[in-house]
Amino acid sequence: MGEIFVGIDLGGTNIKIGCFDSNLKLIRKISVSSDVEMGPEAVIDKMAQTIKKLLADANLSLKDVPAIGLGTPGPAKYKEGILIAMANFPKFKNVSICKMLTERLGKPIIFDNDANMACWGEYAAGAAKGVKDIVFFTLGTGIGGGIISDGRLIQGADGNGAELGHIIIYPDGRLCGCGQKGCAEAYASAAQTAKRATEAIEAGRPSSLKKVLETKGQITAKDIYEHLAKGDKLAKEITDETAKVLAILSINMLHATEPKKIVFTGGMINAGNLLLDRIKYFFDQYIWALKSEPVEICFATLGEDAGITGAAALAQYNCRQTS
Amino acid sequence: MGEIFVGIDLGGTNIKIGCFDSNLKLIRKISVSSDVEMGPEAVIDKMAQTIKKLLADANLSLKDVPAIGLGTPGPAKYKEGILIAMANFPKFKNVSICKMLTERLGKPIIFDNDANMACWGEYAAGAAKGVKDIVFFTLGTGIGGGIISDGRLIQGADGNGAELGHIIIYPDGRLCGCGQKGCAEAYASAAQTAKRATEAIEAGRPSSLKKVLETKGQITAKDIYEHLAKGDKLAKEITDETAKVLAILSINMLHATEPKKIVFTGGMINAGNLLLDRIKYFFDQYIWALKSEPVEICFATLGEDAGITGAAALAQYNCRQTS
Numbered sequence: 183m184g185e186i187f188v189g190i191d192l193g194g195t196n197i198k199i200g201c202f203d204s205n206l207k208l209i210r211k212i213s214v215s216s217d218v219e220m221g222p223e224a225v226i227d228k229m230a231q232t233i234k235k236l237l238a239d240a241n242l243s244l245k246d247v248p249a250i251g252l253g254t255p256g257p258a259k260y261k262e263g264i265l266i267a268m269a270n271f272p273k274f275k276n277v278s279i280c281k282m283l284t285e286r287l288g289k290p291i292i293f294d295n296d297a298n299m300a301c302w303g304e305y306a307a308g309a310a311k312g313v314k315d316i317v318f319f320t321l322g323t324g325i326g327g328g329i330i331s332d333g334r335l336i337q338g339a340d341g342n343g344a345e346l347g348h349i350i351i352y353p354d355g356r357l358c359g360c361g362q363k364g365c366a367e368a369y370a371s372a373a374q375t376a377k378r379a380t381e382a383i384e385a386g387r388p389s390s391l392k393k394v395l396e397t398k399g400q401i402t403a404k405d406i407y408e409h410l411a412k413g414d415k416l417a418k419e420i421t422d423e424t425a426k427v428l429a430i431l432s433i434n435m436l437h438a439t440e441p442k443k444i445v446f447t448g449g450m451i452n453a454g455n456l457l458l459d460r461i462k463y464f465f466d467q468y469i470w471a472l473k474s475e476p477v478e479i480c481f482a483t484l485g486e487d488a489g490i491t492g493a494a495a496l497a498q499y500n501c502r503q504t505s
Numbered sequence: 506m507g508e509i510f511v512g513i514d515l516g517g518t519n520i521k522i523g524c525f526d527s528n529l530k531l532i533r534k535i536s537v538s539s540d541v542e543m544g545p546e547a548v549i550d551k552m553a554q555t556i557k558k559l560l561a562d563a564n565l566s567l568k569d570v571p572a573i574g575l576g577t578p579g580p581a582k583y584k585e586g587i588l589i590a591m592a593n594f595p596k597f598k599n600v601s602i603c604k605m606l607t608e609r610l611g612k613p614i615i616f617d618n619d620a621n622m623a624c625w626g627e628y629a630a631g632a633a634k635g636v637k638d639i640v641f642f643t644l645g646t647g648i649g650g651g652i653i654s655d656g657r658l659i660q661g662a663d664g665n666g667a668e669l670g671h672i673i674i675y676p677d678g679r680l681c682g683c684g685q686k687g688c689a690e691a692y693a694s695a696a697q698t699a700k701r702a703t704e705a706i707e708a709g710r711p712s713s714l715k716k717v718l719e720t721k722g723q724i725t726a727k728d729i730y731e732h733l734a735k736g737d738k739l740a741k742e743i744t745d746e747t748a749k750v751l752a753i754l755s756i757n758m759l760h761a762t763e764p765k766k767i768v769f770t771g772g773m774i775n776a777g778n779l780l781l782d783r784i785k786y787f788f789d790q791y792i793w794a795l796k797s798e799p800v801e802i803c804f805a806t807l808g809e810d811a812g813i814t815g816a817a818a819l820a821q822y823n824c825r826q827t828s
Contacts, residue, residue, distance in 0.1 A: 315662035350791065362756070437668040437672050
């Protein structure tokens with residue numbers, strides 16, 4: 183067995199861990215609850231123990247592992263290995279997570295934003311494999327982003343680059359959770375797409391989604407696509423606004439770092455061509471008339487494994503850079 | 506005398522050439538008319554002869570020069586050394602400008618977009634000296650851009666990155682020369698700032714600029730700042746819209762590549778704090794509430810020498826990378 187790379191995707195709910203061979207083939211993976219309410223020491227103990235168990239179960243040992251990749255949500259000082267905070271978990275404040283994990287495992291930790299890790303995963307082994315210039319969007323509660331330019335992650339001066347959901351699409355538009363108005367995230371995340379539908383129905387717009395709202399008390403992005411598929415007019419209008427915002431966001435990033443591929447991920451991509459075709463339609467409508475090299479807009483292929491794949495792949499990449 | 510680096514800034518009107526020592530100190534520079542109507546062979550002959558003359562006048566020779574940097578407007582295949590076109594000059598089509606210049610001078614040519622070169626100049630020796638993450642905007646007839654991330658120019662998959670003037674600020678807004686609607690350039694370039702003032706006056710808005718329009722037949726950005734300084738209300742409104750668009754453009758780029766410095770250049774920066782303070786004001790108004798590391802917004806310092814400085818500096822950088 184050659185070198186093994188471990189990737190960790192730490193979220194507020196679950197810790198996902200995978201071990202990969204040097205071709206980035208997944209050998210074995212595991213998901214355990216994060217138990218963040220136990221505080222940083224206990225959570226990092228659990229991460230270390232889970233890695234050891236995962237390796238043992240695969241008949242591997244830490245000796246085979248040159249480095250471990252770790253992705254977490256921000257805000258963090260990624261370059262310094264410090265997790266500044268985790269949303270809703272007050273016990274996580276300025277945690278030297280890399281140092282603490284290295285103390286337990288004796289391995290260097292490659293630390294980055296979870297969206298950057300997923301982006302790197304799609305680049306290393308997924309939808310954008312081998313494409314050196316890409317832009318990546320995760321459509322969830324918010325919109326996360328990742329940029330790879332000439333085969334390098336754009337991390338930003340303080341590790342907070344590629345916050346692409348907060349690019350302003352409509353100045354003075356909808357209020358975003360970040361305090362800005364008109365962010366892409368305030369329209370086109372899964373959560374805000376659903377919220378716009380709810381608002382429209384509450385404002386009296388007719389829609390087959392009204393019954394969903396009355397029955398379940400809420401509407402999800404999934405509901406919207408199901409009703410879109412059945413021909414609901416409001417669902418189409420809401421989806422089109424999401425697609426238009428994502429298209430303009432894509433155009434803006436094309437003019438910034440000129441990717442060859444633009445990759446979307448998150449539960450919303452289950453809508454398939456009902457969403458993808460509309461993003462492409464609005465992209466063609468709004469892009470300049472100047473002749474440009476073609477850019478491909480597509481959906482991610484690694485699904486929930488993108489984060490652990492990217493973390494392992496970035497650990498491997500860093501080993502190669504420094505060796 | 507140590508190594509000498511030559512930088513060329515080829516525009517539709519003038520060819521500017523400078524020779525620099527290894528500390529990027531300007532030794533001597535020259536500007537000659539481009540005479541692009543003579544066609545590529547003659548223009549490239551002229552460039553080569555002017556470089557030889559410039560070096561001779563400084564008691565230097567080509568033997569001291571390891572590489573030459575060349576900046577031109579696009580569209581070009583920068584990586585392949587081919588100038589695809591020059592605006593309004595039909596004789597320049599698919600010119601292998603690097604090969605032709607190397608044939609005449611026997612030196613490697615480092616070729617990039619003129620705005621990228623000016624950006625690199627400000628990074629190597631100007632307003633952003635030593636700051637490894639910057640974004641740069643040139644405010645002229647259009648808005649050009651440059652991005653440096655972790656000390657590297659973002660060139661894009663096909664060398665057409667950092668077309669920052671075409672980031673869309675107002676979807677479905679003013680028509681831009683590129684065919685898109687609502688580009689930053691359609692509002693905040695020097696030319697469009699002046700045009701918006703002209704349109705407002707023609708629509709009947711009162712302003713002390715009306716007399717300028719009647720007397721000179723046109724209004725320039727310079728006129729607007731002169732009348733702004735004297736308290737004209739329309740001049741303030743026009744300037745504020747320019748500043749707001751530039752602020753939102755800056756915020757969007759902050760969320761993309763997270764620069765530490767955002768640098769503006771072009772004739773419009775002669776307005777000084779009348780413009781800079783308003784850009785900063787709108788930046789603070791529109792930026793998110795999340796705590797971020799500070800970013801500095803400032804004006805460039807190299808003026809018209811930024812292009813030749815950056816071209817020489819990039820030639821030097823490439824020599825160091827490959828040696």
